[in-house]
Amino acid sequence: MERSARLSLVAAPSTLEPSGLSARSDDELMLLARGGLERAFGVLIERHQARTLRLAVRYLGRESLAADVTQDTFVEIFRALPQYEARGKFSAYLYRALLNRCHMTFRASRNEQQALLVAAEGLLESDEHELLLRERRRDLHMALGALSDKLRSVVLLRISAELSYEEIAETLEIPTGTVKRRLFDAIAKLRERLEVVT
Amino acid sequence: MSRRSRDDHVRELNAYLEGEVTASERGTLEAKLRDSAEARRTLAQLESVRALLSAPTRLERMDLASRVLSRARELGPLVEAPSPRARRLERAGIVAAVCAAAVAFLLLRPPQETPEFREKSNGSVVDSGRWAGVHAFRAASAAASVPLTETLRADEGLVFTYTNLGEHPYRYLMIFSIDASNQVRWFYPAYERAEENPESIPIEGGRANATLGELVQQDFSEGPLAVYALFTRGPARVLQIEAWLQQLGRAPDRAPKPGDLLQRIVTRVER
Numbered sequence: 161m162e163r164s165a166r167l168s169l170v171a172a173p174s175t176l177e178p179s180g181l182s183a184r185s186d187d188e189l190m191l192l193a194r195g196g197l198e199r200a201f202g203v204l205i206e207r208h209q210a211r212t213l214r215l216a217v218r219y220l221g222r223e224s225l226a227a228d229v230t231q232d233t234f235v236e237i238f239r240a241l242p243q244y245e246a247r248g249k250f251s252a253y254l255y256r257a258l259l260n261r262c263h264m265t266f267r268a269s270r271n272e273q274q275a276l277l278v279a280a281e282g283l284l285e286s287d288e289h290e291l292l293l294r295e296r297r298r299d300l301h302m303a304l305g306a307l308s309d310k311l312r313s314v315v316l317l318r319i320s321a322e323l324s325y326e327e328i329a330e331t332l333e334i335p336t337g338t339v340k341r342r343l344f345d346a347i348a349k350l351r352e353r354l355e356v357v358t
Numbered sequence: 359m360s361r362r363s364r365d366d367h368v369r370e371l372n373a374y375l376e377g378e379v380t381a382s383e384r385g386t387l388e389a390k391l392r393d394s395a396e397a398r399r400t401l402a403q404l405e406s407v408r409a410l411l412s413a414p415t416r417l418e419r420m421d422l423a424s425r426v427l428s429r430a431r432e433l434g435p436l437v438e439a440p441s442p443r444a445r446r447l448e449r450a451g452i453v454a455a456v457c458a459a460a461v462a463f464l465l466l467r468p469p470q471e472t473p474e475f476r477e478k479s480n481g482s483v484v485d486s487g488r489w490a491g492v493h494a495f496r497a498a499s500a501a502a503s504v505p506l507t508e509t510l511r512a513d514e515g516l517v518f519t520y521t522n523l524g525e526h527p528y529r530y531l532m533i534f535s536i537d538a539s540n541q542v543r544w545f546y547p548a549y550e551r552a553e554e555n556p557e558s559i560p561i562e563g564g565r566a567n568a569t570l571g572e573l574v575q576q577d578f579s580e581g582p583l584a585v586y587a588l589f590t591r592g593p594a595r596v597l598q599i600e601a602w603l604q605q606l607g608r609a610p611d612r613a614p615k616p617g618d619l620l621q622r623i624v625t626r627v628e629r
Contacts, residue, residue, distance in 0.1 A: 191571030202423035210418040217415045227417055234426040239433065246571070247560070300410045319411040344372040348365060351403045 182207075186250035194241040201241075204250075205234055211321040212258055218320045219262040219312070220269070221301035229265050233258045252330040255321065259313055259331075266305075303353040307346055314339055315346035371401050375408065489524040491621050492533065492587040497573055510583060512629040515575030516545065519567045520587070527563025528589035528619065532599060533570075536609060537627065538581030542600060545574050545585075557593045578627040584609060589619040 181189065181203045192200035212233070216226035236257055237244075244253075304312055317328045318339075329336045373379050374387050391397050496514045497503035503517050510516070522528055533545040547556040562568065588599070590613070602614045613620040 188569055188571065191569065195571065195573070198427055202427060205423040205426055209420075209422045210414070213417040213420075213422070214412070214415055217417060218411055223415065223417050226415075227420065227422075230417075231422060231425050231429065234422070235429050235433070238426065238430045248562070296410060300407070315411065319408055322412070340373075340376075340378065343376070344369045347372050347404060347407055348368045350407045351368065351400075354407060355403060 187246035187248060190241065190244050190250060191246055194244065201238055208254060212254065215258065215316045215320040216262055218304065218316055220266060225265060225269065229261045230258065233261050249330060251323065251327050255317060255323065255331045263309060299354055303350050306353060307349060311342050311346035311349065314342040315350070318343050368400060371404055375404060490522050490528055490589050490619055493519045493567065494585060494623050506623065506625055508625060509628050510625045512578065512580065512627055515573040516585070517573045518545070518570045520561060520570065521566045522561050522563055523566060528591060529560060530558035530590045530593050531561045532558040532588040532594060533585065534599070535576065535583055535585045537578045537583045539579035541579070542603060543576045544596060546570065547596065555595050555597045557595050558590060580627050580629050583625050583627050585623040586610065587621040588613060590615065591617055
């Protein structure tokens, strides 16, 4: 007798209300999305979008690029739903994917970014405060670019994405002590570089 | 101040901002901050860097979910990998048959349809007297599922939720079934490759009605079906449990180890 066991996913009846979805864990939302409930993946994106976008903007220095990279990251995760294993580590999975895309995009667009940053200096600004803020962010972006990938990743995960030391350790697969050391080194270097610029 | 001591000082202030200092260290640093304009300036710079890194962006208000799902749909339907569980199930059946012929005769009596059995089966799994258990639902597709009752159609699959409350919750779960032809079939853990020997799935304590999320359809034989949920303190492996079942030579009525929990849900497969 031929045996077959189709795997699909369905939610238990009580999970489909919007309030029910927002109370679900990341893993549960992934499993529900895998079962065809797209709304569950939408809730997951909304839950994480502020921090992921903030990390991508700081990393890449350009909002349009950051939006594309973050979107592509979530699309990649959605496409990988059939292979997703629910082990309570969605955050690490998400940020690892995002950082990989940021790394690749950063390297690929580095020369272009520097040209854009230089060109921005020639723009006229009527709002002095906005101009100062933009310059400060440009300086921060260049200072971040001068860090190693390891230091940059830790400082952005901790401060822009607001991950705990343990979550960062899980994402980067390094000990918690190393996370702290790299974080402190990164901030010290950023402060030094920004002090020189100003 | 030497460069090294300046670097140490900056690290100290970083740790202070992160809340990674002892009460004594905090006191020392705060005294230094009160006395030193340079220290206050360094702290302000560090706070400024952190503020720049954590500042919200305009993008945070965008409708990212719509963009993602729209793009994902453009890329076409998701492709499910062929279920390895079917192969594994075949192997489980073959292993059972071989062992029965060779050394010990694997005899699992079909589940008894006694009142006691029914009480343990398809009624409310989690009542006031129980604090761990699974709830089974049947469904034919990704549409809404309904609680499993006395019958299961052959074209339906099962999906489960678990509850794991109490002061000392269990840490692992396995779900398997024994049908009228005495075949052992696995729901959890899932298999990736037929040659693997997967481990029980980890579960969270303090959870009620946590969905396991997968609809699993098996090719059950028509007739009585017993679904077992095994809650354990330590991990167990599929072959270990199958060996235990073979040694028992009958349908299990308790967990293999003291302190673990075996729950049985009885239904009937109809074509």
